[in-house]
Amino acid sequence: MITTVEALALGFVNALAIPAQGLALVGLALVAARDGPRQRRVAAIFLALGLCAGLSAIAAGTGETPAALLLAICAIASGVIAAMAIRSPASVVYGLAVVTGVLIGLDSPPRVFSLRLAVAILVATGIGAVAFFILVAEVLAATRGRWRDIGMRIAGSWIAASAILALAARTLR
């Protein structure tokens, strides 16, 4: 039986521990890093709103969903945008953020029997995902230079490639 603190910790690192979620979040951060600070803040808010919606749906008893599959599609989209160094319109970034948030929420059903622990995990999942996104996006936005741009493009291609293969593995096998 885990403690509340352990449940909070588990939820906080959820997005890092589940590769499909990590890929989508890092991809989103790569896309948002090219925007200004105001747009990044708004993207974080949209991500948080999406997470609230998705996690609430899980708390309300939503069963299995194809969230992991759809997260792979989000990761492909953001990875390709990052690889091509496209500066996306704000609506695209915000849309990607809210969808990613909803899907991460739906992909994070807590596997505990206690309601208290389940709520702790869900809340910490939301906070952890937003914190991770902000950390990556702000660190990337703070760096400058040709090598940073190259690194972001290569990271985008890695994310897209990983997500393409993950999506294919889930649908073709």
Added chain:
Amino acid sequence: MDGFTGGFRHPFLGLDHMAAMVAVGLWGALLGAPALWALPLIFPLIMALGGVAGLAGVEVPGIERGIAGSAVVLGVVVALAMRAPLWFAGTMVGVFALFHGFAHGRELPAGADPAGFFSGFVIATGLLHLTGVGFGLISRWRVGDIAVRTVGGAIALIGAAFLLTAP
């Protein structure tokens, strides 16, 4: 994390795979920008398409020969410090990426988390490219150029050895 570590280890299980991945980076460094970053960017994406075909069960004869052949060709172009326009280098690397992706797509272990396995695998592949790029940058000095071209020759020999024994 089992899927991720398994995927990360995967490219290191085949010397011909590893050699070809490093050679992509070496050649990119020799060609300079934009090939220096374009080749490591193109390869994973095209490799993923090859992987999709492998996962779909498409039968392609001579895959192992293709992989060994990629090490030979890439090793030779590095050894000769061959210059080529980006479209040619990208196309050649893309074709080889299909072979590599196809082979790896078939090798997803049963029960492994696909996102974890393939993100580990792609990251390891990318790190091999970057290793090649990093080493290849020493070619700006004469001694470094000799060293890089010698490594290219070694990669070609490794590929040839695998080609002789490939099914």
